[in-house]
Amino acid sequence: MTNAATPQNMMSATSSALGAMEPRTARGSIKNLPVNLFAAVMGLSGLSMGWRFAHTAFGVDRMVSDATGLFATLVFIVLAVGYAAKLLRHPAAVRAEFNHPIAGNFFGTIAIALLLQSAVLGDYNSALGQALWVIGTIVTLLLSMVVVSRLLGGSGNPAHAVPAWIIPGVAALDIVVTGHHMPMAWAGEVLLLSVAVGSVLALVMFTMIVTRLIQHEPLAPAMTPSLMILVAPFEVGFTAYTNLTGEVDRFAALLFYFGLFLFVVLAPKVFRRSVPFGAGWWAISFPLAAMVNAALKYASVHPTLPLKLLAGGLLMALTAALFVLTVRTLRILFNGRLLAS
Structure with a gap:
């Protein structure tokens, strides 16, 4: 990371890397497949886990969980094949994306997708789930090492400290979310x-990002949905902590409620008509799925009516949101905008 680029140029490059979409007439190319689309696998897998938890804790029919999990796996396979084709045919484009000071962090979505798929598929085949978890764990820890090494290299631009920086830290916490039963x-x-690794990285990155948001120019409109990533460390941290300790104590409650508070603060900033739709909108999916799963778990331990209504309402809202994101993503895929140059 260097200071050579101006904030304006950086924002322009970032918008492109995050899949900012403007009407185009160019034909699509696999070269332009954005890595941040793997966030769709994260969100859909998290939604499947949420409906599965609702089935276990509250007796909800499991059909929705199974269908969503199957769809998440299908999306993962399609994206994995597509990105492998991009790597083989356009390795320079992949290297540029990986080395980008912001977009490079979205490679963590591949690691998280592997980890969450281990939980989704492990319910049907434990050996497959364990294999995916081991692969996802190795990829996640290696990526965390790369991210920290880059940061410690110096010459960083404070304007690059955006919510995507948290993803590698959240990925490390997801190792615990999905692997506590290994x-x-x-x-x-x-x-x-x-x-x-995950808790310290998330704490450091969160502090740097909030400082940047306070002291520097606002995020580019196409990056606005990524603000919701700030919710993830607290809600994923809640599940990781409770999985590790085996109980939902006061500290876990503090994590859950602060993540919920951040969601309420950030929602009016993110869900606005002025924010253009693109692949970057999938950045909202996993933080919201993490919050839903945390709410369901918290409500199962403290089964008061308000908490049950909150958890159920969030689950329904997430389901509706991911349905809309899926439909709109398919629309820009088929009209050529998703993979346009």
Whole structure:
């Protein structure tokens, strides 16, 4: 990361990298497949896990969970094949995306997608789930090392500190979210390592990002949905912490409620007609899914009517939001805008 680019140029490049969409007539190319689309797998997998938890804790029919999980797996396969084709045919484009000071962090969505798919598919085939979790864990920890190494290289531009920086830290916490039941003898130590890495990275990145949002220019409109990523460390942290300790205590409650508070603050800034639709809108999906799963778990431990209504309402809202995102994404895929140059 260098200071050579001006904030204006940086925002322009970032908007392109995050899939900002303007009407275009150019033919689509796999070269322009944005890595941040893997956030769709994260959100859909998280939604499937939410409906599964609702089935286990509250007796809701499991059909929605199974259907959503199957769709999430299909999306993951399609994106994995597509991005592999991009890597083979346009390796320079992939390198540029990976080395981008902002878009590069979205490679963490691939790692998180693997981890969440391990939880979705592991319910049907434990060996497959364990294999995906091990692969996802290795990829996540390696990516975390790369991110920290880049930051410690110096010459960073404060304007680059945007919510996407949190993704590698959240990915490390997701190792615990999806792997607390792993039977391997060494899994417990990996979970402790992951909590250590994820919690400290998330805390440091959150502080840097909030400082940037306060002291520098606002995010470009196409990046506005990524503000919702700020909710993720607290809600994912809630699930990781409760999985690790085995209980929902006061500290867990503080994490859950602060994440909920951030959602209420950020929602009016994100859900506005002036924010253009593009692949970057999928950045809202996993933070909201994490909040829904945290709310369901909290309501199962504290089964008061308001908390049950909150958890149920959030689950329905997430389902509707991801349905809309899916339809709109398919629309810009088929009209050529998604992969336009």
